Amino acid sequence: MFHALIGHSPNFEALLRSAKVVAATDVTVLITGETGTGKEVLADALQKHSPRAGKPFIKLNCAALPEGIAESELFGHRKGAFTGAVSNQLGKLPAANGGTLFLDEINSLPLSLQAKLLRFLETGECQPVGETQTQSVHVRVIAATNCNLFDKISTGDFRRDLFYRLNVVPLELPPLRERRSDIELLLQHFMKQFAQVHRLEQAAFSKTALARLGSYPWPGNVRELRNLCERLSILLPGRIIGVENLPSEVLGSAPGAQKPVVFLPDVGIALDKVETELICQALQRTHGNRSKSARLLGISRDTLLYRMHKHGIST
Numbered sequence: 001m002f003h004a005l006i007g008h009s010p011n012f013e014a015l016l017r018s019a020k021v022v023a024a025t026d027v028t029v030l031i032t033g034e035t036g037t038g039k040e041v042l043a044d045a046l047q048k049h050s051p052r053a054g055k056p057f058i059k060l061n062c063a064a065l066p067e068g069i070a071e072s073e074l075f076g077h078r079k080g081a082f083t084g085a086v087s088n089q090l091g092k093l094p095a096a097n098g099g100t101l102f103l104d105e106i107n108s109l110p111l112s113l114q115a116k117l118l119r120f121l122e123t124g125e126c127q128p129v130g131e132t133q134t135q136s137v138h139v140r141v142i143a144a145t146n147c148n149l150f151d152k153i154s155t156g157d158f159r160r161d162l163f164y165r166l167n168v169v170p171l172e173l174p175p176l177r178e179r180r181s182d183i184e185l186l187l188q189h190f191m192k193q194f195a196q197v198h199r200l201e202q203a204a205f206s207k208t209a210l211a212r213l214g215s216y217p218w219p220g221n222v223r224e225l226r227n228l229c230e231r232l233s234i235l236l237p238g239r240i241i242g243v244e245n246l247p248s249e250v251l252g253s254a255p256g257a258q259k260p261v262v263f264l265p266d267v268g269i270a271l272d273k274v275e276t277e278l279i280c281q282a283l284q285r286t287h288g289n290r291s292k293s294a295r296l297l298g299i300s301r302d303t304l305l306y307r308m309h310k311h312g313i314s315t
């Protein structure tokens with residue numbers, strides 16, 4: 001059950017436990033969480049494991065509703081109700097009768113419609129545009145938002161009464177940075193999945209790459225992680241993915257550091273050799289001028305002389 005949702009961290013498992021209890025009921029659910037945390041996957045799982053599984057499951061993205069036709073999209077309209085209403089149209093709510101309606105990005109629902117949705121949630125009565133009669137519709141509503149509805153309430157953009165009506169059971173998806181112990185699990189899951197999907201040999205991460213990915217804040221959450229896995233699976237099939245293969249946004253996130261200037265390869269390096277090499281290059285570039293070479297290397301002339309002596313470099 002709920003196996004589409006990968007994660008074993010304590011806060012994620014607590015959420016799944018609540019979700020399983022809620023799935024079995026008809027109660028209205030409000031799913032919150034940052035972008036890419038899995039709100040839609042959770043809504044799917046709730047429906048699939050509810051007594052309404054197999055009944056209509058209609059999804060409506062409130063952010064994609066053109067203002068003028070939003071009401072008729074939700075409740076439907078009668079032929080002739082307005083210019084352009086050439087035939088009766090069934091709204092999403094009546095279409096979901098007996099099943100579930102997923103109202104995604106509920107924060108974007110126009111204020112005028114918020115009042116009408118609230119009335120429906122309280123009475124179960126649906127009135128298509130241009131229709132004098134109401135009809136009873138039995139729909140379980142799952143709503144999702146990726147922005148804080150309290151902020152919207154305080155600016156007058158979201159009705160407080162609708163919020164409380166939707167928020168009967170809140171399910172909050174934690175951002176990935178708050179369940180870091182799941183990062184490796186998700187990486188492995190998606191690397192395996194994309195190797196299969198694209199029929200390529202599965203790539204793996206080196207320890208240092210895993211450590212870097214584990215400390216990255218993942219602003220795009222699981223979606224970002226999933227997309228990175230797909231890209232790396234395709235570009236580096238069968239390879240061990242090292243730190244140097246990670247994208248710049250991940251590398252720029254080393255604790256307290258900016259993007260590194262050089263990368264330590266997973267196989268390691270001989271630091272003495274690298275130092276010798278850099279000193280020789282600086283001396284060559286400055287035609288043996290030690291002061292200029294020291295400046296290029298960001299060290300004092302004395303330190304340069306000491307290191308040249310140490311490595312047996314002469315000009």
Ligand SMILES: Nc1ncnc2c1ncn2[C@@H]1O[C@H](COP(=O)(O)OP(=O)(O)OP(=O)(O)O)[C@@H](O)[C@H]1O
Nearest residue numbers: 004005006034035036037038039040041146222223
């Ligand atoms: N726990 C998870 N296990 C497996 N896959 C997940 C999980 N969470 C999210 N995903 C995957 O991440 C992607 C984004 O998930 P989803 O669309 O549900 O995010 P969302 O919270 O609805 O984001 P948005 O607010 O941007 O709409 C999807 O490809 C989904 O399959």
Ligand SMILES: [Mg+2]
Nearest residue numbers: 039040104144
């Ligand atoms: Mg979504």
